Amino acid sequence: MAVRDYIRDRFFPHMWCPGCGHGIVLNNMLRAIETLELSKNDIVMVSGIGCSSRISGYVDFHTLHTIHGRALAFATGVKMSRPELTLIVPMGDGDALAIGGNHFIHAARRNIDMTAIIMNNRIYGMTGGQYSPLSGYGARASTAPYMNIDQDFDVVQLSKAAGATFVARSTTYHVQQMTDIIRQAISHKGFSVVEILSQCPTYFGRQNKLGTAVDMMTRYKDTTTPIGSKAKKQNPDLIERGIFVQKEMPEYCTEYEKVIERAGGGA
């Protein structure tokens, strides 16, 4: 199938700003799904609230656009009640890690089989450019007019500590890597986290004087490096890209089947 076959073109044009990175994520996520040859009927996409969360409306899967921060909790109900379905949960950085931070760490801890894609543009775009838990110290935002003093999370470290069994990072510049990582994340049996650095030229870019969308994407090229590269050793400030964690651990729904057996409820 072509990527277009996964789209609900009735609902286009999409609502993202010109230059937004989220369309690139949508495109490459669909390319990843295409290579996996999954039936559209077997995919459920659950999202919360924010620019990134609107992604679910545009794809021809079972789509659940929920409330702010709670997408993983809704997805947990879908997955546990029908474990054979493939769950993909695209989220923004604020959605996933501010209001949704608690659900994020608990979904990771359970190792429930779903793929969380964090589209990290370091800002609340939908509401007009307020700082998020990933804006970072020193950033400018409409609610940090005198410079942000909040430290940010490292999504990879947080995910590892919370128990995610697949953790990766890529950017909207590195589209082939992004597609490959999303494909592996979806195939992974357990809780997968993929952080994708995605530019918001309208708010984060403008407020932090980062130039155009192209300038911001070029910066992803310049400020990131493959995991463990020589460049990273020479310049520790570079952000690593690639797969950080990929391990087998008991998956939640599979474990619950054992609970049913122990309770004598097996068919």
Place this chain on the structure above:
Amino acid sequence: MSENIKFIQGNEACVEAALYGGLDFYAGYPITPSTEIAEHMAVRLPQIGGKFIQMEDEIASIAAIIGASLTGHKVMTATSGPGFSLMQEGLGYAVMAEIPCVIVNVQRGGPSTGLPTNVGQGDVMQAQWGSHGDYSIVAITASNNQDVFNMTVHAFNIAETYRTPVILLFDEVIGHMRERVDIPEKGEINLVERLKTQIKTGVDFHPYLPREDGRLPMSDFGGVHRYNVTGLAHDMWGFPTNDPQIVHGLLRHLVDKINNNVQEITRYKEYCMDDAELVLVSYGSTARSALHVVNNRRKRGERLGLLELQTLWPFPYSLVKEKCAKASYIGVVELNMGQVVQLVRNAVDKPERVFLINRIDGVFISPTDIRNTLRVIQGKGM
């Protein structure tokens, strides 16, 4: 036969009724005085191949049951005061997206952390008005464990019939009291199963286009119809819209599907009402004390009656007006500062004849408490 007779808590009766009604997915978070519901679910659900999950909080609990409902399961969560407050946004989502689910609130004393282990009935207004925006909700209660069973099954039937969240508004006394419950045989109580669409594969399915009778056939997530579900105002495909005409129609539909079916939804009981001069109106555990007073006073020749409301929302205004038409006085017995009493005043012709008989100190109201207030109402002094 004796296996079907149990001596159990109200919370346990609620669990058994939910299973009888077809529940096979439960998500919850421990909170007094509802915790026994989660504990019994954790034991009982895997025994029948169902699923139980303890979530990280009440917000996640209501989210999880909504997700599971969409795959075609009958679902429930249970909580109490603070947890019910946390669930309000999810409740509004279930209203807007029209997801069948049952939410139990075993009421305790409030506000805030309040009196976790004591009884209260202070969440009646919150049950209808707790989430933001305009909507109608169904809230049901019970005064004994057999009724807990029957009303729980009724709640699942209403949730499926009208594609709506239904609130079971029990209280601490009912939840923790042990009483005899006769578990009905399969088929003894009618069960409403989910209305599924007959639309074939490949034909455009409109998940939010009501039929002429107002009902919306569903299609399970994982099935052949892929559609969007959102808490945003949406069109017949479930896609977000700001179109004023569509938004107006959606809001009207959400309210009308409940408010136009008050008679079908309403359950109540009446005792000695035919010639009652003084009518007591009550619900939940307090109806037990009210009934005790009615039976006692009747023996002395006083014309007391009891109207026990089992459906609190949509409030049965016509029923209350009709039943109270001949009463000289109406006393509303409840464990709050006066919530249902306001609704009763709105329902009757002479609101100045409606009095509140209450306690707000976490102590269950006794027949003596009620009788003392009645003496004041009847001008007999303290």
